Amino acid sequence: MTTSTSQSETEPAKISTQNDAPLIVLTAPFASEDEVNLEQILANLAHAWPGQSLRVATAGDATVHAASTSSNGINLITYPQSCVSTAAPLLTATDFVTAADLLREHDAQSCLMLGADAHTFAPEVLAAFSNALSQQAVDLAVPCYYLGAHDGLVNSAILYPLTRALYGTSPRFPLATDLGLSTRNLQRLAVSARRFVSANQEDALLWPVAEAAAAHFSIVEVDAPGRTLAQPATQDLNALFSHVLGSLFSDIEARAAFWQRVRIAKPQTAIVVQSAPESAYDAASMVAAFQLAYANLQEIWAIVLPPTSLLGLKRIAQLPPSDFVMPDSLWARIIYDFILAFHMRTINRGHLLGALTPLYLAWVASHLNVIAQQGSPSAHREAVAVAFESDKSYLVARWRWPDRFNP
Amino acid sequence: MNVKKAGSASDPLWYKDAVIYELHVRAFQDSNGDGIGDFPGLISRLDYLQDLGVTCLWLLPFFPSPLRDDGYDIADYTSVNPSYGTLDDFKRFLDAAHQRNMQVLIELVVNHTSDQHPWFQRARLALPGSPERDFYVWSNDNQLYKEVRIIFSDTEKSNWSWDELAGAYYWHRFFFHQPDLNFDNPAVLEEILVAMRFWLDLGVDGFRLDAIPYLVERDGTTCDGLPETHAIVKAIRAAIDEGYENRMVLAEANQPPSQLLPYFSNGDECHMAFHFPLMPRIYLALRQEDRKPITDIMAETPAIPDICQWGLFLRNHDELTLEMVTGDERDYLQFAYSADPRMIINSGIRRRLAPLLDNNRRRIELLNSLLLSFPGTPILYYGDEIGMGDNIYLGDRNGVRTPMQWSPDRNAGFSKADPARLYFPVIMDPIWGYQAINVEAQLGEQSSLLHWTRNMIALRKMFRVFGRGTTEFLEPENRKVLAYIRHYDPDSASVNDTVAASAGSGDFTETILCCANLSRFAQPVALDLSRFAGMVPIEMLGYVPFPIITDQPYMLTLSPYCFFWFELSGQHSPTPQQSS
Numbered sequence: 001m002t003t004s005t006s007q008s009e010t011e012p013a014k015i016s017t018q019n020d021a022p023l024i025v026l027t028a029p030f031a032s033e034d035e036v037n038l039e040q041i042l043a044n045l046a047h048a049w050p051g052q053s054l055r056v057a058t059a060g061d062a063t064v065h066a067a068s069t070s071s072n073g074i075n076l077i078t079y080p081q082s083c084v085s086t087a088a089p090l091l092t093a094t095d096f097v098t099a100a101d102l103l104r105e106h107d108a109q110s111c112l113m114l115g116a117d118a119h120t121f122a123p124e125v126l127a128a129f130s131n132a133l134s135q136q137a138v139d140l141a142v143p144c145y146y147l148g149a150h151d152g153l154v155n156s157a158i159l160y161p162l163t164r165a166l167y168g169t170s171p172r173f174p175l176a177t178d179l180g181l182s183t184r185n186l187q188r189l190a191v192s193a194r195r196f197v198s199a200n201q202e203d204a205l206l207w208p209v210a211e212a213a214a215a216h217f218s219i220v221e222v223d224a225p226g227r228t229l230a231q232p233a234t235q236d237l238n239a240l241f242s243h244v245l246g247s248l249f250s251d252i253e254a255r256a257a258f259w260q261r262v263r264i265a266k267p268q269t270a271i272v273v274q275s276a277p278e279s280a281y282d283a284a285s286m287v288a289a290f291q292l293a294y295a296n297l298q299e300i301w302a303i304v305l306p307p308t309s310l311l312g313l314k315r316i317a318q319l320p321p322s323d324f325v326m327p328d329s330l331w332a333r334i335i336y337d338f339i340l341a342f343h344m345r346t347i348n349r350g351h352l353l354g355a356l357t358p359l360y361l362a363w364v365a366s367h368l369n370v371i372a373q374q375g376s377p378s379a380h381r382e383a384v385a386v387a388f389e390s391d392k393s394y395l396v397a398r399w400r401w402p403d404r405f406n407p
Numbered sequence: 408m409n410v411k412k413a414g415s416a417s418d419p420l421w422y423k424d425a426v427i428y429e430l431h432v433r434a435f436q437d438s439n440g441d442g443i444g445d446f447p448g449l450i451s452r453l454d455y456l457q458d459l460g461v462t463c464l465w466l467l468p469f470f471p472s473p474l475r476d477d478g479y480d481i482a483d484y485t486s487v488n489p490s491y492g493t494l495d496d497f498k499r500f501l502d503a504a505h506q507r508n509m510q511v512l513i514e515l516v517v518n519h520t521s522d523q524h525p526w527f528q529r530a531r532l533a534l535p536g537s538p539e540r541d542f543y544v545w546s547n548d549n550q551l552y553k554e555v556r557i558i559f560s561d562t563e564k565s566n567w568s569w570d571e572l573a574g575a576y577y578w579h580r581f582f583f584h585q586p587d588l589n590f591d592n593p594a595v596l597e598e599i600l601v602a603m604r605f606w607l608d609l610g611v612d613g614f615r616l617d618a619i620p621y622l623v624e625r626d627g628t629t630c631d632g633l634p635e636t637h638a639i640v641k642a643i644r645a646a647i648d649e650g651y652e653n654r655m656v657l658a659e660a661n662q663p664p665s666q667l668l669p670y671f672s673n674g675d676e677c678h679m680a681f682h683f684p685l686m687p688r689i690y691l692a693l694r695q696e697d698r699k700p701i702t703d704i705m706a707e708t709p710a711i712p713d714i715c716q717w718g719l720f721l722r723n724h725d726e727l728t729l730e731m732v733t734g735d736e737r738d739y740l741q742f743a744y745s746a747d748p749r750m751i752i753n754s755g756i757r758r759r760l761a762p763l764l765d766n767n768r769r770r771i772e773l774l775n776s777l778l779l780s781f782p783g784t785p786i787l788y789y790g791d792e793i794g795m796g797d798n799i800y801l802g803d804r805n806g807v808r809t810p811m812q813w814s815p816d817r818n819a820g821f822s823k824a825d826p827a828r829l830y831f832p833v834i835m836d837p838i839w840g841y842q843a844i845n846v847e848a849q850l851g852e853q854s855s856l857l858h859w860t861r862n863m864i865a866l867r868k869m870f871r872v873f874g875r876g877t878t879e880f881l882e883p884e885n886r887k888v889l890a891y892i893r894h895y896d897p898d899s900a901s902v903n904d905t906v907a908a909s910a911g912s913g914d915f916t917e918t919i920l921c922c923a924n925l926s927r928f929a930q931p932v933a934l935d936l937s938r939f940a941g942m943v944p945i946e947m948l949g950y951v952p953f954p955i956i957t958d959q960p961y962m963l964t965l966s967p968y969c970f971f972w973f974e975l976s977g978q979h980s981p982t983p984q985q986s987s
Binding site (some may be wrong): 242407 | 695697735739741742765770818928
């Protein structure tokens with residue numbers, strides 16, 4: 001159930017000769033009313049590491065959780081509430097700094113960071129993480145969540161295909177809220193995280209998959225069925241894009257020297273997971289939002305997108321909601337051109353990402369129509385990822401020669 | 408007694424070897440300080456044009472006119488707009504051009520007149536059905552010819568307009584103030600022929616027949632290129648052939664390739680016609696980095712009579728017309744070449760060559776290399792030889808008709824008038840302004856676009872193949888490369904004979920391989936030149952021999968937007984080694 005995606009070219013992670021159990025860091029704080037959830041987590045952890053002494057760090061007042069310690073071999077550690085990110089459930093710079101400090105303080109060999117609603121992790125999944133970190137000695141273990149067809153769409157549309165195409169990695173959730181990290185990997189991430197924190201950007205996002213790929217660390221994906229994810233704090237898509245995509249595009253910009261050299265040897269096949277049938281959806285409102293934007297944002301889109309893409313958008317803008325489908329190649333090209341515009345600061349970055357929102361809604365409407373017709377969200381996600389991989393040479397070429405006189 | 412002056416050409420097929428330069432008298436040079444170009448000013452610039460190497464001047468309308476369509480609304484066919492000078496000035500200009508062995512084309516706008524023309528003023532008052540009335544096309548309602556498209560769709564909502572004085576509708580394919588002449592009335596053609604002979608007698612070498620497809624109307628048709636229209640054009644041609652030698656008529660017919668053929672007929676209608684369908688496809692091919700738009704349209708282009716010729720152009724005084732492409736192609740070209748909606752007029756793009764190409768010198772050179780090497784006669788638009796810019800904030804198509812930029816001095820050296828008095832302001836922004844782009848500066852800079860254009864024109868004129876030869880497109884696998892063979896055998900009886908002997912070795916045969924990279928990136932190409940095995944390609948600009956052709960694919964590496972002209976030579980003498 002795990003997939004190894006990259007091999008370390010340097011010294012592998014050190015295998016601990018002492019207690020192999022990782023340091024567990026619960027990144028989301030627990031209020032007194034969450035006591036039941038905390039109990040459940042601790043019980044699951046104890047089940048996953050039977051007979052082993054576990055160190056579990058959580059934010060908040062230790063006295064609140066006093067009842068949950070040592071009877072099941074768990075040593076509960078608390079860290080200050082002020083060290084908790086406010087951008088939950090996303091893992092931020094603050095989280096990585098905290099985890100790295102705790103790792104060093106307690107001399108652990110690896111770390112398992114668990115986000116909000118971690119009580120939904122099944123013990124077997126936690127055990128799989130354990131296996132990956134201790135016995136396989138990987139540097140990064142990333143969960144593969146089993147989401148509904150209508151969930152995690154930003155990830156399906158942008159985060160996953162982009163990370164896969166640029167870095168040659170396969171984890172489906174490059175911005176997972178749970179991670180298993182080797183010492184060296186976490187320390188490496190903490191270096192970046194501390195730079196953000198010292199610049200008062202505590203809520204800055206890091207991209208562990210990209211970081212591990214650039215460092216040639218080993219990465220493994222761990223199936224995590226049943227794990228439910230907390231909703232983002234903000235439902236404002238513009239704000240979400242600004243935070244998440246702004247961070248991702250900046251990260252891509254910083255790693256240009258690496259991803260431009262990564263060649264995809266062959267299209268990668270991902271695990272096809274059949275989702276439960278979803279309820280009805282409303283593509284009409286999303287299509288309407290896109291069509292309205294098509295009329296009003298032409299000037300901005302024309303600065304960012306080449307004529308072939310503009311022509312493609314014109315064609316789909318004329319489609320009725322029931323037939324609305326955006327070609328995967330068009331979507332990949334749009335994202336690549338927005339990355340380029342972000343890099344070249346063609347227009348204000350905030351405005352740029354705002355202009356992407358209606359295009360994303362168009363993709364969502366298209367995606368939902370496609371899976372309604374074909375019935376397989378995984379298949380369409382795979383097709384989108386392949387489209388990104390196939391068109392990567394376009395991004396590389398235009399990055400190196402940004403002349404906008406292109407097809 | 409009316410003395411006919413001869414034209415300046417001695418070769419009946421002079422237009423096949425010509426390099427035509429389109430200019431507007433109003434825009435070229437002002438001699439009397441009124442802010443408007445004139446014929447004396449144009450005379451003063453003939454040396455420049457001769458030095459540039461152009462061999463024929465096409466003048467935009469210079470006749471008396473209210474100038475509501477930049478002179479295409481003619482109020483008097485046999486005189487000169489006083490703002491541009493006198494008839495004597497024109498005669499002096501014509502003589503001066505002929506002395507420099509340059510031919511002169513003028514406009515013959517026969518489809519319509521200005522509503523200020525005496526004919527129309529008379530027609531409005533004349534009785535319905537009278538010969539005077541019937542000089543124009545009238546109707547009691549506006550329902551006739553309902554299927555006919557509106558050409559100036561941005562400004563006109565109908566091809567009919569109501570005239571209160573006449574108490575009737577009159578027909579106009581263009582602006583409402585340009586009523587169409589009625590060629591069903593024989594008197595109209597008679598008057599047109601009188602006007603035409605007036606200028607031929609002065610010695611003009613030819614006419615551009617403006618808006619020629621629209622002469623005759625028939626209900627239930629598109630009124631484009633009807634048989635009756637062709638009959639009128641043939642009558643015009645016959646009148647020319649009857650009384651004058653070595654003159655030429657050039658048809659302006661914005662039609663698909665197959666519908667252009669009738670304008671040549673059997674060589675007894677027009678000598679030349681603009682290849683309108685090719686022009687936007689050049690821009691399409693460049694932007695898409697794919698030769699297919701060009702090769703497809705050339706494949707659709709019918710063979711024309713041996714004495715006829717295509718007129719090739721990249722830009723002109725009108726908008727870059729997109730009528731002859733598909734809807735998707737039109738959308739693409741508008742997305743690709745008109746970032747600002749103000750650049751679009753009547754579905755076309757009103758920008759000059761250099762701004763369309765983002766002022767990229769390589770692209771400009773590449774497109775000019777196609778213009779000068781494709782089968783036909785090249786027509787350069789004034790100012791494009793120095794890469795002039797445009798002003799999209801001027802109305803209509805005026806943004807591409809600004810004063811010629813001669814120097815960095817006041818008013819670009821075009822006029823000594825108060826700048827506010829110029830007929831249009833000069834281009835003055837930091838990139839395209841006259842201080843940066845002008846003839847004087849480029850004459851002093853050996854690497855300038857002006858020198859390049861002059862050198863390329865000179866090179867083209869050394870080889871008759873470009874104007875008279877056959878064309879065969881090669882099909883290398885790399886579609887970003889456009890490669891074609893031009894071949895000319897002066898001893899062949901016809902083009903067909905030349906095709907059959909494309910690798911012939913007559914003493915005066917010319918075989919040219921042209922190769923153009925349409926991409927912004929370097930490209931490899933493998934050409935099948937096996938039938939030329941044993942010949943040596945000589946790169947024509949530098950006279951550099953390339954490796955001999957074998958029966959193996961001929962490999963070339965082309966830098967971004969690079970083009971090659973190779974003369975395929977049967978033998979070549981090695982260049983002596985240069986001592987260091």
